[in-house]
Amino acid sequence: MKIMNCPLNGPRNISEFVWGGEVKPMPDPASVDDRTWAAWLFLENNEAGVVREWWCHVPTSFWFIAERNTVTDEILRTYAAGDVFNTRVEFAPKAAENK
Amino acid sequence: MSDINRLPAPFGRLIDRSSRVTFDFEGRRIEGFKGDTIASALCANDQWMISRSFKYHRPRGVLTMAGQDANTLVQLPQEPNCLADKYPAEDGLKVKAQNYFGSFDSDMARVVELAHRFLPVGFYYKTFHEKKKSWKFWEPIVRAMTGLGAIDPKADFHHSYYDKKYLFADVAVIGGGPAGLAAARAAAESGAEVVLIDENAALGGSLGYARFDADGKRAPTLLNDLVAAAEGNARISVMTGAICSGFFTDNWLPVIKGNRFYKLRAKSVVVATGSIEQPAVFRNNDLPGVMMASAAQRLIHLYGVRPGRRAVILAANDDAYGAALDLLDAGVEVAAIADLRAAGSLSPLAARVKSRGVAVRVGHGVSEATYASKTHISGAVLAPVAGEGRFAAGGMSVACDLILMSVGFSPAGQLLHHAGAKFGYCPQSHMFHPTELPAGTHAAGSVNNAYDLDAVLTDGRRAGLLAARDAGLGVGEVPPAPAEKGNVGRTHPWPIFPHPRGFDFVDFDEDLKYHDLINGIADGYDNVELLKRYSTVGMGPSQGRHSAVTSVRIVSRETGADIGRMNVTTQRPPYTPEKFGHLAGRVFDPERRTAMHHRHLELGAQMMPAGIWWRPGYYGARQERDAAIVREVKAVRENVGLIDVSTLGGLDVRGPDAAEFLNRMYTFSYTKQPVGRSRYVLMTDNAGVVTDDGVACRFNDEHFYVTATTSGVDSVYRQMLFWNAQWRLDVDVANVTAAYAGVNIAGPKSRQVLQKLCTDTDLSPAGFPYMGVRMATVAGIPARLMRVGFVGELGYEIHVPASYGEALWDALMEAGKAEGIRPFGVEAQRVLRLEKGHIIVSQDTDGLTNVWEADMPWALAKTKPFFVGGRSTEIMAKAKLARKLVGFTLKSAGDPCPEECHLVLKGEEIVGRVTSAVRSPSLGKVVGLAYVAGGDAEPGREFDIKIGGGKRITGVVTKYPFYDPDNKRQEM
Amino acid sequence: MSTIAPVSLKRRSFIYRLLAAEGAQFGEINGGAVPLHFGAGREVELAAARRLALADLSVLPHVGFKGKGTVEWLTAQGLTIGPDSNKAYRQAGGELAARLAPTEIFLIDSLAGTGALIGRLGSAWKWAESAPRPAQGYPTPRQDSHAWFMVAGEFAPEMFAKICGVDLRRDRFAEGAIAQTSMAKMSAIVIRADRQGRDGRVNAAYHVLADIASAEYLWSCLMDAAAEFDGRPVGLLALQDLEQ
Structure with a gap:
């Protein structure tokens, strides 16, 4: 069984974690067109190489980010989400009508 | 007459002569000692045939005495396929042989002849690949002929207590022979906490039975020193009788000992699993009386059992002469040594053997084992080697009841294979050996191509130090790998002598003979992986331990492929069979009970x-x-x-941004929700699919108590934390469900x-x-x-x-x-609730249901900037509604109540399904919810429901709530 | 404290039936019944607590605080809380402030169970009348979300190794260390909290805090795992005797 290093709890068996998908910035829902939104939602790059992924340590419900090489399945680095997401996110009021 | 083959002490390192055990084998009373295996006790009692073979039901006896072969699989009342050369002899055991019809001792020739004709190589491929119907004819025959032990459902099965345990180590050393002992000691002396695992009953490996010098003095002395050092070291914890059955990511090692399955996590690992002695191929090389030289040495030294009375040794290395000396010391007459090598041996061992008057025939091999009785060999035919795999004319018969094979070794590299090591063929030693190891993994001893005892000790010490260093410990100078490993001259490149009359076995488990492989290659399966699957070579219980290298050699020669570029077939875990009990362990199946459960x-x-x-x-x-x-x-x-x-989920959402946070997580708006009131919450995911619902209770402007469904709350909570890890709103979410x-x-x-x-x-x-x-x-x-x-x-x-x-x-x-x-x-x-028309998320919705399909647009706040799933919900509003959830009753009151998931049809097309339906006690009629085609959702529209037995009934779309539509009663 | 029936009180441990079946004699603490002993004799239970024993402390006071401002507010209330997460900090009254995350504290009372500190904090924490409110964290109902067991005795680490994948051996898991992990396939918090006797003898002990709704399940798993080492349930008195 693989070991993952949780930024809060240290190295643990991978069975204590769940995967949360790739970290990919959401397009602005107020201005994005339907096709781009759908592509963000449903299309994955399946990168062969280093990807950034969300992982959650289940016993503490702690979300963090891991950099993993999908070719070697090597976990290169893990860090708290706050290292990347450190400012309050606001959403623009709705555009009058989406064309 | 009982254990007539028992040798006096000091032979029999593992047996306790003060403690007798008796058990039953095929109705015969067998006497042994505590410490005996079933097989060693049988041999001591002159019972050499232990089971019959898988396909041809040929008599089989001890081959390795190391639990490495399928020859000694026996049946116990409660357990089939026990390795008789591993399973301890216990008082009162009832042991039976396997794979025989009628009497165990019955004539083998008839069966052999029958099977030989019926079961050509590639039998399964040829018979079933194209002629599928022939299975019907063959099945009863194949089932009766083949297979291993049987499970007796009427046996008095006792469900033993199996469990699992985690183990932790800085350094795990697998294999407690000289290399492993040296490695464990070096690692421990560097400060590492070491777990030393050996599958045998005692530490020592080859030191416990093999002969390294003419006097036979060095091994016992070294054994005592090394074992005492290991057992006396507080940092080394020794596990004997423990099998490491796999090697998984990040040094995760399953170890089975008794009824316990250990999950060992080490920082680094030394694999010192040794090597497996390889058989020679000649006619009747499978019959009782033919065994590895190491098997005879194990019988003598570990169990104090004389392996025969008169022996012939087939030699291709100097170890054969050590075995000869052991035989002589045990009172076995050595009739001849046939040394395949033209030059024979110049070692001191050979000199000592010759000085004791043993006839050594250099440039000779065994062309055939002969038998008079049906259950044991009675002679060997020795013949001069004429070329690779060929004998010259002029064989000579020698009477003997024991033929030892001492022609080479192959690394027990299974665990290294699991770990991802690469192996290559060494043209000097004619053996495969590890060429590339993963980080944190080290190999030492004969698994690493080191055979000379001093080289093995150095190799072990080096691996132990490297492993300690990998575990983060400071170590002194690490010695270089031994320059001289003693691996050359141990293994013959072609100990394969096919016989015109066959029964020259390559794979004992699967009863495959030399020509079966040749025919397989001729059928076009000219690659070891393909040949394995076609012929089943290496697919038996011993997983190619004795056949894999021989197959590679044969494929290489037949196809002209360079053996230097070939490899044995892929090795996968487990290394040995694991019982379901081990895998299951204790059943950890958490359950939750409410305070009122009792x-x-x-x-x-x-x-x-x-x-x-x-x-x-x-x-x-x-x-x-x-x-x-x-x-x-x-x-x-x-x-x-x-x-x-x-069980209903409960989440405390608190903070200045609590209302804003709920606005983003749920479809409704919560900013203006009054304190002291609750409001419905409906959650959609990013794709706009309905995932959960509940109510949000506002206890003050910054405190909401939000309920969620029993099965949904954990994922709702996780999603909330996931989103706020990005949004960074000033809000705290606590899952207080159980509180x-x-x-x-x-x-x-x-x-x-x-x-x-x-x-x-x-x-x-x-x-x-x-x-x-x-x-x-x-x-x-x-x-x-x-x-x-x-x-x-x-x-x-x-x-x-x-x-x-x-x-x-x-x-x-x-x-x-x-x-x-x-x-x-x-x-x-x-x-x-159904009478009231309330939906249950995940019963009345599925993994695709959106707000429009669920007919819940009333739950959407129109003006807020964002909620998860909002953008997708907006997009889907523009699409044609494929289906819609509606309330329904039945047109004919006499029709049966449909069940959940009964189909809603439009003509022959499936357009939806019933999600809930009940004969309402309050209304006296059937009411339900169903998905119907998007255009057929108006009240009064009729639709077909296909119920059990294919019958169709008619549903009528009806407004809901069905009961108390004005909601007077709940608002009383 | 005289022997009482758990159902005579409103606050009840989720496992009181299992404890009663093992012969527990209960006393009242914090409005609930806590097993004082199991009738085996004081020396027997003390010996068990030194070897391997399980105790149910679920009704003893325990509470949580989490969210922005938690540690600052608790510090202002007189608590001593160090900088590291996954570490428990001992308070003047013997309580442990377990820092589960930078802004999350799980506070458990001393084995005396007086509730002095926890009661005081409960009264001190109030919603400010109106926004903007100071950042002072939020109380969390740990008293009722988590069952609280103590596992004491030198065989505790070996017993844990049968149900928990984290190395809890004493040379690898320091006094005050916390593991938030999986135990018998459920989430649990383990805190090492040795009991020191007046004679200086250090007795191994761990707090186990886990989902109250699975309390019966977890207790049964622990008893099963402990059987190999002759583990048995003991009462509060035996744990207190460890500190004599």
Whole structure:
């Protein structure tokens, strides 16, 4: 069984974690067109190489980010989400009508 | 006559002569000692045939005495396929041989002849690949002929206690021979905490049975020193009789010992698993009496058993001469040594053998084992080697009851293969060896191509130090790998001598002969991986331990491929068979019980699972289920009922941004929700699919108590944390599901009952209206009160700290006695809510249902900037509605009530399904929810439902709530 | 404290039936019944607590605080809380402030169970009348979300190794260390909290805090795992005797 290093709890068996998908910035829902939104939602790059992924340590419900090489399945680095997401996110009021 | 082959002490390192054991083998009484294996005791009692072979039912006996072969698989009453050369001899065992018809000793020739003709190589491919129907003809024959032991379902199976345990080590050393012992010691002396694992009953490996010098002195002395050092070192914990059966990511090692399955995690690993002695191929090389030289040495030294009376040794290395000296010391006559090498041996061992008068025939091999009895060999035919795999004419028969094979070794590299090591062929030693190891993994000793004892010790010490360094410990100077490994001259490149009359076995497990492989290659399967699958070579219980290298050699020669570029077939875990008991261990299957769980049981509830929770389904006997449900429904509609809703999810959402956060997580708007009121919450995921619902109770402007479904709350909570890890709103979310026990007291008389226990809150309709929420005290317990209408009657949800849950239940049941309060279960609740037309997310919705399909646009806040799933919901509004959830009744009152997932059809096309349906006790007719085609959702429209037996009935789209459509009752 | 019946009190441990079946004699603490002993005799239970024993402390005071401002507010209330997460900090009254995360504290009372500190904090924490409110964290109902067991005795680490994948051996898991992990396939918090006797003898002990709804399940798993080492349930008195 693989070991993952949780930024809060240290190295643990991978069975204590769940995967949360790739970290990919959401397009602005107020201005994005339907096709781009759908592509963000449903299309994955399946990168062969280093990807950034969300992982959650289940016993503490702690979300963090891991950099993993999908070719070697090597976990290169893990860090708290706050290292990347450190400012309050606001959403623009709705555009009058989406064309 | 009992154990006539027993040798006197000091032979028999592992047996305790003061402790006798007797057991039964095929009706024969066998006497042995504590420490014997079944096989060693049988040999001591002159019982050489132990089982019959898989396909041809040929007699088989000891081959390795190391638990490495399938020859000694025996049947115990409660357990098939036991390795007789590993399984301890115990008093009272009833042991039977395997793979025979009628009598164990019956004539083999007939069976052999029969099978030989019927089972050509590639039998399964040829017979079943194209002619599929022929299986019918062959199945009974194949099933009777082949297969291993049998499970007797009538046997007195005792379900033993199996469990698992984690183990931790800085350095794990697998294999307790000289290399492993040296490695463990070096690592421990560097400060590492070491776990040393050996599958044998005692440490020492080859030091316990092999001969390294003419006097036979060095091994015992070294053994005592190394074992004493290991056992005396507090940092080394020794596990003998323990099998490491795999090598997984990040040094995760399963280790089986007894009934326990250990999960060992090490920082680094030394694999010192040694090597496996390889057989030679000649006619009748499989019969009892033919064995590895190391097997005879194990019998002599470990068990004190004389392996025969008169021996012939087939030699291709100097180890054969060590074995010869051991035989002589044990009183076995050595009739001849046939050394395949033209030059023979110049070692001191050979000199000593010759000085003891043994005839050595250099440039000779064994062309055939001969037999007079049906169960044991009686002679060997020696012949001069004429070329690779060929004998010249002029063989000579030698009477003997024992033929030892000492022609080479192959690394026991399975675990290294699992770990991802690469192996290559060494043209000097004619052996495969590890060429590339993963980080943190080290190999030492003969698995690493080191055979000379000094080289092995150096190699072990080096690996131990490197492993300690990998584990983060400071180590001194690490010695270089030994320059001279003693690997050359140990293994013959072609110990394969096919015989014109066959029975020259390459694979003993699968009964494959030399020509079976040749024919397989001729059929076009000219690659080791393909040949394995076609011929089944290496697929038996010993997994190619003795056949893999021979197959590679044969394929290489037949196809002209360079053996230097070839490899043995892929090795996968497990290294040895694992029992289901080991894999299962203790069953850890967490379950959740509410505070009132035992009260439900006392009231006769039939409990049902909800996720990992247990909930009361209904109260009463199983055979009165329907009546019980109706009784409970009536109690709520007409009187007062009490249901345990503790499993309902609960989340405290607190902070200045609490309302903003709910706005983003749910479809509705919460900014302007008044304090003291609750509001419906509907959650969609990013794709706009409905995922959960509940209510948000606002206790102050910065505090919402949000409920979620029993099965959904954990994922709702996780999603909330996931999103706020990105949004960084000033809000705190706590999952308080288990912290609150909850009940719903419902029915026209619920207020009357509650009033008796709750005096600090105005419960009047004006003082505490429908959808109101209050902090209150009930029966002296602090409570969160909610007026909700899931079942459609006047009712209160009461949430109290879980430790008070049972006391609350007791108080309410007592207080409601006069009103005839009745507990109701999940089944009645489902009926009640369906009469009210409330959906259950994940029953009435599925993994694709969006807000439009669920017909819930009323739950969408139109103006807020964002909610999860909002953008997708907007897009789907523009698409044609494929299906829609509607209420329905049946056109014909006499039709049966449809069941969940009965199909809704339009002509022959499936357009939807029934999600819930019940014959309503309150309305006296069938009501339900179903998906119908988007254009057919107007009330009054009819649609077809295909019910059980293919019958079609007609449903009529109906507005809901079906019961009390004006919601008067819940707002009383 | 005289022997009482758990159902005579409103606050009840989720496993009181299992404890009663093992012969527990209960006393009242914090409005609930806690097992004082199991009738085996004081010396027997003390010996068990030194070898391997399980105790149910679920009704003893325990509470949580989490969210922005938690540690600052608790510090202002007189608590001593160090900078590291997954470490428990001992308070003047013997309580442990377990820092589960930078802004999350799980506070458990001393084995005396007086509730002095926890009661004081409970009264001190109030919603400010109106926004903007100071950042002072939020109380969390740990008393009722988590069952609280103590596992004491030198065989505790070996017993844990049968149900928990984290290395809890004493030379690898320091006094005050916390593991938030999986135990018998459920989430649990383990805190090492040795009991020191007046004679200086250090007795191994661990707090186990886990989902109250699975308390019966977890207790049964622990008893099963402990059987190999002759583990048995003991009462509060035996744990207190460890500190004599």
